Amino acid sequence: MIQRLMKLSGVAAFVACILTPLGYLLATRHPSRFQGAFQDHWEIIVAGLVLTVLGLLEMGRGLVLCFSVLGAFEESNLARGGASVLVGAVISALGAAILYNLLLG
DSSP states (O other): OHHHHHHHHHHHHHHHHHHHHHHHHHHTSSOSHHHHHHHHOHHHHHHHHHHHHHHHHHHHHHHHHHTSOTTTSOTTHHHHHHHHHHHHHHHHHHHHHHHHHHHTO
8 A cells, every 4th residue: 555655646746746847837938927826836836736646546546446356356346446536536626726726716
């Protein structure tokens, strides 16, 4: 479980490290309110992106558990998959709320 969490966190951090500079470049091309947000609060934007991507990855893992035969038809696959989808949705919603409040709020 810890190994899976480390892999998902690494992928989420990688995606956030790619998207944040891209967003900064797009936001600073023309003066706007996004320019100030990216210049002053870039670390919060990275944290929001990491949470959003991490939640999406966890939801994807949950969907795979729900609709596959991983674990050799274990009875708890559906329950574990549903819990993963729910936890991933909460994590993604938290990250999206952070981004929404910072960028659009």
